[in-house]
Amino acid sequence: MKKKVLNVVVAMGVAAVFSACGDDPAGPAPGPTSSTSNDPCANVTVLSDAWLFNADKAYLIYPDGRVTDAAGNVVAQFVDGNVVGVDGGQIATGVDVGALQVCQVQPVGSSADAVNPNSSAGVIGPNSSDAMLPGSSAGIVDPNSSAAVNPGSSASVNPNSSAEAESSSSEEPYKPIGNPEEDIKNYPVPTLKNILGNGTSGWNTRYWDACKPHCSQTNMGGKEGTPKNDTQEEYAASHYTARVCNINDIEIPTFTYSKGLERYWIDIQNTPNACQEADPASGGGFTCTDMAPVAVNDTLAYAFVAGSDATTSCGKCFHLQYDGSFKDADGNNAPKATHKALKGKHIIVMASNIGHDVKPGQFDLMVPGGGPGIFNALQLQITKPGIEWGATYGGFLTYCQNNNKCGYDGTLDCYQTCVKEMCDAAFGDSKYPNLLRGCHWFADWFMSADNPTYQWEEVECPQYLVDKYETTISTSIETNILYQSDWSKYKGGDLITTDACSKTPNAQGEYCDPDQLAADKAKTY
Numbered sequence: 001m002k003k004k005v006l007n008v009v010v011a012m013g014v015a016a017v018f019s020a021c022g023d024d025p026a027g028p029a030p031g032p033t034s035s036t037s038n039d040p041c042a043n044v045t046v047l048s049d050a051w052l053f054n055a056d057k058a059y060l061i062y063p064d065g066r067v068t069d070a071a072g073n074v075v076a077q078f079v080d081g082n083v084v085g086v087d088g089g090q091i092a093t094g095v096d097v098g099a100l101q102v103c104q105v106q107p108v109g110s111s112a113d114a115v116n117p118n119s120s121a122g123v124i125g126p127n128s129s130d131a132m133l134p135g136s137s138a139g140i141v142d143p144n145s146s147a148a149v150n151p152g153s154s155a156s157v158n159p160n161s162s163a164e165a166e167s168s169s170s171e172e173p174y175k176p177i178g179n180p181e182e183d184i185k186n187y188p189v190p191t192l193k194n195i196l197g198n199g200t201s202g203w204n205t206r207y208w209d210a211c212k213p214h215c216s217q218t219n220m221g222g223k224e225g226t227p228k229n230d231t232q233e234e235y236a237a238s239h240y241t242a243r244v245c246n247i248n249d250i251e252i253p254t255f256t257y258s259k260g261l262e263r264y265w266i267d268i269q270n271t272p273n274a275c276q277e278a279d280p281a282s283g284g285g286f287t288c289t290d291m292a293p294v295a296v297n298d299t300l301a302y303a304f305v306a307g308s309d310a311t312t313s314c315g316k317c318f319h320l321q322y323d324g325s326f327k328d329a330d331g332n333n334a335p336k337a338t339h340k341a342l343k344g345k346h347i348i349v350m351a352s353n354i355g356h357d358v359k360p361g362q363f364d365l366m367v368p369g370g371g372p373g374i375f376n377a378l379q380l381q382i383t384k385p386g387i388e389w390g391a392t393y394g395g396f397l398t399y400c401q402n403n404n405k406c407g408y409d410g411t412l413d414c415y416q417t418c419v420k421e422m423c424d425a426a427f428g429d430s431k432y433p434n435l436l437r438g439c440h441w442f443a444d445w446f447m448s449a450d451n452p453t454y455q456w457e458e459v460e461c462p463q464y465l466v467d468k469y470e471t472t473i474s475t476s477i478e479t480n481i482l483y484q485s486d487w488s489k490y491k492g493g494d495l496i497t498t499d500a501c502s503k504t505p506n507a508q509g510e511y512c513d514p515d516q517l518a519a520d521k522a523k524t525y
Contacts (some may be wrong), residue, residue, distance in 0.1 A: 020376075032476065039101035043070035047431045049491065051100040053092070059083065061097060063492070064179065067224060075093040180294035180468075181437065187464045189296055192346050195321050202320070203453045205369030206395065206442070207306070208435075210377040211275035212285030214306070214353040215242035215314035216254040216471070218270060225313040225354035229477045239315030239461075240470045241393040242352045244271060245288040246487040249432060252285060254474040257501065259483040266501050269483055275375035280525030282380045283486030291352065291468055292368050292438025295445045300346045302465055306353035306364035315469065317461035318363065319349045320454040327451040328350055337412040341447040347387045350465040361456065367446070369423055369439040371395030381433075387426050395437070396422040397448055415448035478503065489525040496523045 040052055045068075050060040058070045067076035067083055076085045076104035083091040215226060218241055222228035227238035241254040256270035271285045278284025282447075312318070325335045325345030349363055358364050369393045372378055379389075390399035400406050400418035423439035430436070442448065461469075473481075473495070480497045484490070500516035 026084075027467070038103065044070040044103060046103045046105050047072055049102060049104050050482050051097045052103050053083070053095060053100055059091070060103065061095070061100070065092075077327075097352055105227045133439070137162060178290050178447070178468075180290050180292070180434065183290075184302075184464060185293050185524050187462065188507075189300065190348070190462060192300065192319060192321075195288055195457055196323055196344075198455045198457065200452060200456050201323075202363065202456050203394075203451050204320075204363055204365045204449075205358075205451060206367050206397075207364045207393075208287070208366055208368045208370045208395070208438075209275065209372040209375045209377060210286050210381055211375050212271065212273040212364070212377075213242040213287060213291075213304075214242050214355075215351065215469075216244040216271070217284065218234045218255055218268075218474075218477075223315070225309050225351075227314055232477050235477050238313075239466065240475055242314065242469050243288050243291075243471050244285040246490055247274070247286055248488065248491070249281050249286075249289050249434075249488060250492050251288060251471075251473060252487045253479070253481050253495065254285075254471045256479055256481040256483045257498070259485070261483070261501065261512060261517065263512045263517075264505075265512050266503055268479055271487065272485060274377040274380060280350075280487055280488075281377070283484075283488045284377070285379065285487065286377055287352075287366070288468075289432050289434035289438075291366060292434050293347075293365070293439075293446070295441060298445075299344070300348075301441070301445055302462065303347055303349045304352040304359055304366045305349040306355040306366070307351040308358040308360045309354050309356060310360045312351045312354070312458075313352055314354065315461070317348055317459050317465060319459045320347050320349060320363065320456045321345070322347075322449075322452050322454045325453045326449070327453060329453075336409065336450070338415055338447045338449040339452050341412055344447045345445075348459065348462055348465065350461055350469055352469060363456075367438055367442045367444060368427065368435040369396040369419065371398070381432060382426060382430055384430075387440065388422060389426070394450075396481070397450055400402065400448075401450070412447065416443040419443040419448050477486050482523075484525075491525070496520065 040054075040058070042062060044058050046053065046060065047068075048062060050068075052178045053059045053061055053067075059076070060070075060072075061078045061083070065078045066074050067078050069075050073148055076083050076091055078084075078095070078097075081095050082093045083095055085091050127225045214224075217226050218229045218235075219226045221230060222234075222238065228234035243251055244254050248254050253271055254272045255268050258267035261267070272278035272283070274281050274284030274286050276284075276433070286484055291304045295301045305317075307316070322339075322342045322345050323338050326339050329335050329339075349365070351363075352366070353364070355364060369390070371391055372389070373393060388399065390396040396419045397415065399422065400415055401408050401410065405418050406414035420440055420443045423436055423443070427433075427436035427439055480499060480501075482496045482498055484496070498512075498517055498520035500514075500520060501512040503511070505511050
């Protein structure tokens with residue numbers, strides 16, 4: 001139910017240009033490494049770029065801190081240079097990823113050439129607090145503090161890469177996707193009052209189309225609920241733009257210099273949306289998967305939503321408390337066991353999308369498996385055949401209500417089991433663990449409730465949601481990042497920038513040096 005968002009170019013200087021590209025079919029997604037060479041990487045299963053580490057046997061250390069065996073099974077975590085087994089036992093200490101070989105994902109049948117992690121095309125180090133094991137110590141962060149970055153995620157890069165010179169602030173060149181179930185432990189738990197009966201009612205629908213969020217677009221004057229970028233102060237006050245990721249779940253800019261940047265004018269342009277303008281579609285912007293819902297505890301959760309343009313704008317937050325019923329309940333259509341099981345629970349949601357088809361008081365919950373709606377970038381990310389995606393509107397739960405599964409008046413256990421089986425089939429062996437986690441959250445915490453009703457109120461946003469929402473790249477209304485039509489090859493770290501242009505022209509009225517600009521545009525990821 002999310003509003004369709006057009007690719008918008010916003011003037012910074014002399015002129016503005018509007019452009020849109022067609023959606024060409026995406027090519028096949030890379031598979032695990034399969035090679036007949038003598039390269040050590042040839043004998044391991046690589047799901048995304050990883051460091052090859054040999055202790056008693058081959059291990060792979062991934063940027064998010066996961067450690068797998070040669071077959072791709074998670075067996076440990078990488079924390080502060082230590083490889084710690086899932087049982088808490090030490091596998092190795094003092095591991096320097098900068099000295100390890102890097103194995104890269106390659107199409108099946110091709111060789112996997114190692115990348116020098118010390119080169120200027122360096123890789124992102126997993127030595128981050130995202131990899132904290134359950135039970136590890138972590139300081140509580142005051143949500144009113146000046147810290148602008150998520151304390152549960154890493155803002156650091158491989159210290160051997162050329163990105164080391166970047167600031168350690170929230171304006172770093174990229175932010176890795178975190179593990180929400182671990183990240184949430186670093187934030188205080190808010191105390192919420194009972195708001196049942198406050199007279200402000202609404203209901204949830206659900207979707208996950210994986211598209212670039214509407215709130216990652218920018219328009220002059222805050223048009224259509226998006227952040228105001230007339231001044232830097234207004235832009236910052238409206239929570240900047242929402243984070244956006246590439247198909248590999250790595251954060252990318254929300255906007256760049258415009259595609260047709262020339263010598264006599266200078267503009268900015270929104271990053272292409274995988275659901276619309278991107279060519280190829282797989283090279284566009286996607287929802288970052290750590291924006292899937294997360295449980296704070298048994299009675300409180302956080303999530304992102306598409307809200308009504310009559311109720312909200314980008315970056316606003318709302319507290320909902322479920323009342324045990326659902327939208328279409330009446331004397332002949334009583335609330336189900338799922339709605340009753342959800343009664344009394346609280347959720348705080350943040351608007352990352354604005355939908356013109358979303359009604360006042362309705363919040364369209366972003367939850368994996370909730371149905372793609374009219375747009376669908378999810379099937380660009382999950383490409384294995386034979387997946388049952390359920391209903392376009394309603395997703396897995398709607399499928400479980402039909403097709404001789406649970407029926408419309410099924411039991412709570414039937415709905416939860418059916419939904420989780422569909423979650424596992426779709427996301428269980430993908431490289432997007434947050435999609436599986438968020439899908440299971442819908443069954444386990446949300447009780448597989450269909451269009452439940454609640455009372456709601458607007459609240460100040462919890463720092464956790466702010467940190468998952470705010471771009472860490474496009475934090476200024478000005479930029480020096482060059483437009484890319486295909487972001488799928490970006491692996492984090494330094495972005496392709498140019499110093500050839502300025503919003504203030506020289507004496508000849510030139511905004512860009514043509515030779516320097518052409519040389520910068522020729523660079524690739």
